[in-house]
Amino acid sequence: MNTKLPPLTPLVSPWMEELITDFDLQHQLFEKYGSPLNVHHIPSFEKNISAFEAILSNYGFKHKIFYARKANKCKILASAAVQNGIGVDTASFNELKQCLDNGILPSNLVSTAAIKTEPLLKLAIHNQVLLIIDNEDEANKILELSKELNQPAIIGFRISGFYVGNHKLMSRFGLDVDEIESFILDFFKKKGAQHFLNFTGFHFHLDGYSPKERGTALHQTMDLIMRLRSHNFDLKFIDIGGGVLMNYLENQNEWRTFQEELKMAVLNQREPITYNNNGLGFTQRNGVVEGQLSTYPFYNERTKEKFLPEVLSVPNENALTVAKRLEELDIELRLEPGRSLLDQVGVTMAKVVHRKKDARNNILVGLEMNMTQMASSSADFLLDPFISYADSEREDKPVEVYLTGAYCLERDVLLQRKIALPSLPSVGDVLLFVNTAGYMMHFFETEAHLFDLSQNVYTRKSQNEMKISDFMADE
Ligand SMILES: Cc1ncc(COP(=O)(O)O)c(C=O)c1O
Known part of the structure; x- marks a missing residue:
């Protein structure tokens, strides 16, 4: 039976490399800000903005990017x-208020x-500030408040339910594409609507990552316009x-191998590679694997450089591309974009508090953090973590561990995957998630349990000898 754990090597930028290998700096950061700690690198964020701009400026149409700040709360x-x-x-009153209080111009907000x-x-x-209207009640309320405040509202409407071939893209958000035109025409017959609502455009956000669906939705919206x-x-x-x-992983083969090994584990044809042999979406019935991996596609090659040109080159029935139209x-x-602007921008690090063996002989490494401090809707975060040992002279003896968190839940296991480490960590060593x-x-x-929320710090330093004084709290 195969016992070797399949690795998932993350893409790591130089600033992360530097932080990961500098135990003293990690230690000083914990002294000042506690564990766990979220570290942000502003030059990487800026680089992503430039990369988006560079792609879009290849085209002749106007564009504007808005960073979706729901993906990360840092000011x-x-x-x-x-x-x-x-x-x-x-995406909320507080998000908007904080931006306005920080002097961000309304024309830069939605x-x-x-x-x-x-x-x-x-x-x-x-x-x-531009309001994207989701439904009729919202539209009515905005009209009512605009009249009350005697100030026109700038609005757009969110659309959904586009058709891609015979398939309708269902969503709980927005107004249905089949009804939106008559809705708008009727709505603007209401008293005061023409005067108080400055209707300037349309909005949609589609689930999934299909360029064809986005291109098709764009054509249907342009027809409507x-x-x-x-x-x-x-x-x-x-x-x-x-x-x-965005892509998180270095190697496609590792990504494929991991999934094959996971399926074999689900079929009990190899040692488990996840806690309680969690299939992360794969299940087995009568010796056959069913389902699919229910995580983000952590390895993929369709990042913004490929994705956006694909969306923009989708043709309509007259062979006109999105870009041309x-x-x-x-x-x-x-x-x-939220996530893709945050590519290579953050690291979460936490201190080792204890090590133990459970009744199944699993080695559990308890960290000073909890499962909500590194969580998404994905069934697991499929990137190998990094370890930083206080003792640089130790003799390595490889171990396989699960990383566990502070909530009183059996399922507070920070990564579902079993993790291979060069040595058993000591109390005070550091785990870093990139x-x-x-x-x-x-x-x-x-x-929950009245644990403090993680602190958030950032640095503007590119890299090279980062010091504690290069980090500021995001307050
Ligand atoms: C309306 C809207 N805009 C932007 C985003 C950001 O998406 P992403 O972080 O995948 O780029 C979301 C995510 O849910 C969204 O709902």
Whole structure:
């Protein structure tokens, strides 16, 4: 039976390399900020913005990028976005308020909150921030508040339910593509609507990562814009939300091998490679593997450089590409990337508190962090962590461990995968998880058991001899 654990080697940038290998710096950071700690690297964020801009500036149509700050709560990233020439997509009252308080101009902001409370709507209308309307109640409320405040609201409508071939893309968000046109035409017959609602464009955000679906949705939205322009609506943009893939892993073979080994483990044809032999989406029935891996596609080659040109080259029935039509119709393409702007931006690190063996002889390494401090909707975070040992003179003796967290739940296992380490960590050694800035740090973080939330620090230093004084708290 195969007992070797399949590795999943992460892509690591030089600043991460430096942090991972500097035990003294890690120790000083913990002394000052506690464990676990989220570390952010602003130059990497800026590099991602430039890379997006470089791709889009190859085309003749206008574009505007909004960083989806829901992917990470740090203030500094919202400010850095604007300093680097892009806007910020906000998803709540607090996200919007904080941006406004930090001096971000309303023209660089959009509110796409799924639930829009009255204070949020008032704040947006008062500051002339673009509101993306999701439903009829919201539209009515905005009209009512605009009249009350005697101030027009800038709005766009979110669409969903696009057709790709015979298949309809279902969503709980937005207004259905089959009904939106008649809805808008009727809505603008309401008293005051023409005066108080400045309707400027459309928005959608699709689940999944299909360029064809996005391209097709763009064509259907451009068709709609053409029809509405004939009713004198001055529509200027289509915002296609986020969902641009990023790649976390170095090696496609490792990614494939991992999945093959996982399936074999699920069939009991090899030693388990996950806690309780969790199939991460794969199950077995009558000796056959069913289902699919229910994680993010951590290895993929369809990153922004490939993905965006693919979306933009989807043709319509007259063989006109998305890019060509956007240019001809003078429609600005807007994007709201979250995760892909945070590529290589963050590291989460935590201290080892204890080691133990469980009744199954698994070695468990308890960390000073909990499962919500590194969590996403993915069934597991499929990247090998890094370890930093206090004792640089130790004699290595490889071990395989599970990393466990502080919540009183059997399932507080930080990574479902069993992890191979060169030596058993000692108390006080450090585990580092790379590329956690997008969703992993904050999205599901809770304060159960009254644990403090993780602290967040950032550095603007490119790399090379980073010191504790190069790190600032995101307050
Ligand atoms: C409306 C909207 N915009 C942008 C995003 C960001 O998506 P991503 O982080 O995948 O780029 C999301 C994510 O859920 C979203 O719902």
